[in-house]
Amino acid sequence: DFILIPEDDRWSRIDVVTISMFIDNEPGAWGEVEGWESTYHLDEPLVARAIIDKEIQNWTIDLENDGIAIAGEDAEISGISFARFELDQNSAIGAQIGQLLGMSVILLSLILLTQFRTGRDTALVLFTTILGILGTYGISGILKLTFNAAMNSIPILLLAIGVDYGIHVVARYREVLREEGERNSQDCETLRDFPKEIRVQAIRSGAILTSGALLIAIFTDMVGFLSFRFSDQKFLVDFGTVIAIGLFMIYFLSITMLPALLRLIPPAKLNLRKAANVEPGRIGYWFGSLTKRPAAVLLAALALSIPMGYAVTTLEVGFDTRDQLDDSIPVVEDFLVLFDRYDAAPAPIYVRYDSSIALFSSEGWSSISTLESTVNSTPDAADVSSIRSTLESAATNDPSIAILLSSVQSDPAVESHWTNLSTWALTNETGRELTSRYMPDSGDETVIQFSTATLDWSDTVAFEASLVENLNNAGVEGEIGVAGRPLVLAQVTEGVASAAVISTVVVAGVILLMLIGLQTAEKRDLKRGSITGVFMWIPLGAVVIWVYGLMGLLGYELNAQTVTIGALTLGLGVDYAVHYAHRYEEEREANPNGSPEEWVARTTVTTGRAMAGAAITTAGGFAVLNLSALVPLRLFGQVFLVAITLALISSLILLPVLLSMRPGEEQGKPYLNAPIQQYIHEINLPDESE
Numbered sequence: 001d002f003i004l005i006p007e008d009d010r011w012s013r014i015d016v017v018t019i020s021m022f023i024d025n026e027p028g029a030w031g032e033v034e035g036w037e038s039t040y041h042l043d044e045p046l047v048a049r050a051i052i053d054k055e056i057q058n059w060t061i062d063l064e065n066d067g068i069a070i071a072g073e074d075a076e077i078s079g080i081s082f083a084r085f086e087l088d089q090n091s092a093i094g095a096q097i098g099q100l101l102g103m104s105v106i107l108l109s110l111i112l113l114t115q116f117r118t119g120r121d122t123a124l125v126l127f128t129t130i131l132g133i134l135g136t137y138g139i140s141g142i143l144k145l146t147f148n149a150a151m152n153s154i155p156i157l158l159l160a161i162g163v164d165y166g167i168h169v170v171a172r173y174r175e176v177l178r179e180e181g182e183r184n185s186q187d188c189e190t191l192r193d194f195p196k197e198i199r200v201q202a203i204r205s206g207a208i209l210t211s212g213a214l215l216i217a218i219f220t221d222m223v224g225f226l227s228f229r230f231s232d233q234k235f236l237v238d239f240g241t242v243i244a245i246g247l248f249m250i251y252f253l254s255i256t257m258l259p260a261l262l263r264l265i266p267p268a269k270l271n272l273r274k275a276a277n278v279e280p281g282r283i284g285y286w287f288g289s290l291t292k293r294p295a296a297v298l299l300a301a302l303a304l305s306i307p308m309g310y311a312v313t314t315l316e317v318g319f320d321t322r323d324q325l326d327d328s329i330p331v332v333e334d335f336l337v338l339f340d341r342y343d344a345a346p347a348p349i350y351v352r353y354d355s356s357i358a359l360f361s362s363e364g365w366s367s368i369s370t371l372e373s374t375v376n377s378t379p380d381a382a383d384v385s386s387i388r389s390t391l392e393s394a395a396t397n398d399p400s401i402a403i404l405l406s407s408v409q410s411d412p413a414v415e416s417h418w419t420n421l422s423t424w425a426l427t428n429e430t431g432r433e434l435t436s437r438y439m440p441d442s443g444d445e446t447v448i449q450f451s452t453a454t455l456d457w458s459d460t461v462a463f464e465a466s467l468v469e470n471l472n473n474a475g476v477e478g479e480i481g482v483a484g485r486p487l488v489l490a491q492v493t494e495g496v497a498s499a500a501v502i503s504t505v506v507v508a509g510v511i512l513l514m515l516i517g518l519q520t521a522e523k524r525d526l527k528r529g530s531i532t533g534v535f536m537w538i539p540l541g542a543v544v545i546w547v548y549g550l551m552g553l554l555g556y557e558l559n560a561q562t563v564t565i566g567a568l569t570l571g572l573g574v575d576y577a578v579h580y581a582h583r584y585e586e587e588r589e590a591n592p593n594g595s596p597e598e599w600v601a602r603t604t605v606t607t608g609r610a611m612a613g614a615a616i617t618t619a620g621g622f623a624v625l626n627l628s629a630l631v632p633l634r635l636f637g638q639v640f641l642v643a644i645t646l647a648l649i650s651s652l653i654l655l656p657v658l659l660s661m662r663p664g665e666e667q668g669k670p671y672l673n674a675p676i677q678q679y680i681h682e683i684n685l686p687d688e689s690e
Contacts, residue, residue, distance in 0.1 A: 057087050125163055153636055154239075161618060170262070171609075174191070177199065190267075216515075304546065349450055353448070354445040354481075355445065359439070383450055401424075404420060507566070580608065584603045618644050
């Protein structure tokens with residue numbers, strides 16, 4: 001039934017031809033040929049690997065150019081190697097991240113200019129944030145942290161969140177300065193009109209009042225990201241560590257360098273009313289009026305949380321390595337073409353057996369048979385093969401193999417029979433063609449190869465656990481391990497899922513304990529401090545449910561980027577909550593005879609306005625991720641935009657209603673932190689309660 005194609009016509013019927021060659025890129029062997037010091041590849045593994053990959057990339061490009069020279073310009077010839085693939089991919093992504101970061105800086109500059117209305121404050125906030133990012137990469141390099149695909153969003157993430165910190169510092173400094181001018185009836189129309197001493201005092205006061213709230217937010221963020229160190233996936237461990245370092249660097253510079261620069265550089269002649277607004281208007285009083293309708297607000301939040309909570313159960317984990325690739329890069333496109341054409345069958349899985357006895361012996365041969373039978377008996381395992389079954393199958397068509405196997409089967413105690421079989425299998429050309437996929441030249445270990453039809457990652461993880469248990473109970477001496485691409489992807493996916501849960505739970509728990517502890521210490525009242533801490537925590541938990549619920553409803557998946565969304569949402573939410581609650585208590589202290597409606601109105605027009613501005617800049621920073629060629633980065637940007645919006649809404653609507661429901665709230669009992677009051681007196685700024 002075969003049709004013979006004429007030789008002259010064969011090439012016209014072929015669309016892709018591949019020619020393969022193998023390069024030994026093992027660092028030790030490479031270094032020996034190149035004349036490296038014997039321990040160089042061990043002392044500098046990253047440098048050694050970079051040298052090897054670059055050399056292989058150059059060889060690949062030279063082969064491609066030689067092929068084009070031979071076949072002509074009309075032929076499409078591509079040189080593909082993993083080294084070139086990796087270097088080109090990383091180079092393109094690095095260039096893309098640089099472009100996105102530049103666009104983010106430009107967009108944030110425009111947003112900050114509309115908020116600050118001065119170039120000085122805009123430039124100083126961006127300068128300290130970018131300096132913090134550079135410091136982050138410097139420290140990460142010193143610690144020799146490995147950068148990976150999950151870290152592509154880190155520069156933009158740090159920029160967007162870092163600008164948020166700076167906005168709060170600048171906004172609070174301006175509010176304190178304006179309040180000082182109104183309190184003392186100073187004839188100052190612009191920021192520059194104030195005496196330098198007053199400006200310095202306002203900067204110090206604003207930095208102190210802001211640093212406490214920022215410290216809580218940064219601490220919880222760092223705890224959340226450092227919780228990724230519990231993951232068994234190194235890329236998540238390094239990802240969480242780098243972000244934690246970055247957030248601390250930016251926080252440190254925001255409360256030290258930024259106030260110092262604000263003090264050194266004179267402010268612009270910006271009208272006070274444009275610089276800071278402290279009098280509530282219609283919008284502020286509308287938010288305040290919600291405190292009179294707490295039942296309606298709580299019912300609305302509950303009505304939203306119930307379906308979102310159910311939608312969380314539909315959220316799936318997806319880790320597709322193709323999503324991390326930019327197919328606009330020629331070598332990546334060629335690699336994917338080869339992958340699609342030649343990798344249609346299920347990827348193999350291997351049982352690695354490092355025997356404590358000789359494999360070419362009666363006991364070793366029996367152990368291989370036992371392991372192969374164990375794999376065969378495991379549900380969902382298919383196409384099982386080993387060196388033993390392969391040789392037995394080949395013996396039906398090759399008399400020489402049949403003779404070798406017959407000798408060891410008829411008289412297994414004779415060592416020379418096993419030596420003959422071993423020599424043929426490991427040194428004979430025909431023997432190596434059959435056995436090379438199962439055993440190295442040394443013959444000291446072997447693999448059993450098979451495939452599985454399981455598609456879902458959770459099923460694959462369960463299959464691996466079942467197989468490992470069966471292999472451990474097989475009674476075979478030696479080290480046994482299971483490996484293969486399906487298992488690696490399943491384990492990575494499981495690691496992403498568990499990291500999302502662990503980081504979210506850890507951050508939520510730490511935030512709750514911190515809020516209760518800090519509020520109790522601040523108010524010196526365990527009951528009221530605990531109630532306040534819990535009420536501040538409730539909106540954060542609601543936002544996490546809403547964000548994950550919307551991801552489930554819209555079909556989004558948890559991946560290497562969105563796995564951080566829970567911790568980021570909580571960190572961003574606690575930032576808003578602490579700033580809002582702290583200012584609310586100050587307004588309550590300043591006007592003890594007022595009502596929750598008035599306190600909420602003034603808090604919303606001051607801190608709430610700064611929160612909204614910070615949310616806009618953070619959203620603007622992440623919005624540029626939608627222009628990325630990488631799907632995970634686009635999804636991360638979209639999900640975080642939703643998270644920012646929901647966190648802001650929750651802090652401006654749900655949180656003030658909960659604060660107004662505390663026992664004795666109408667009485668106006670002062671609860672402002674005593675040390676902060678004392679500090680305000682020490683820097684000669686009159687207390688608002690006077």
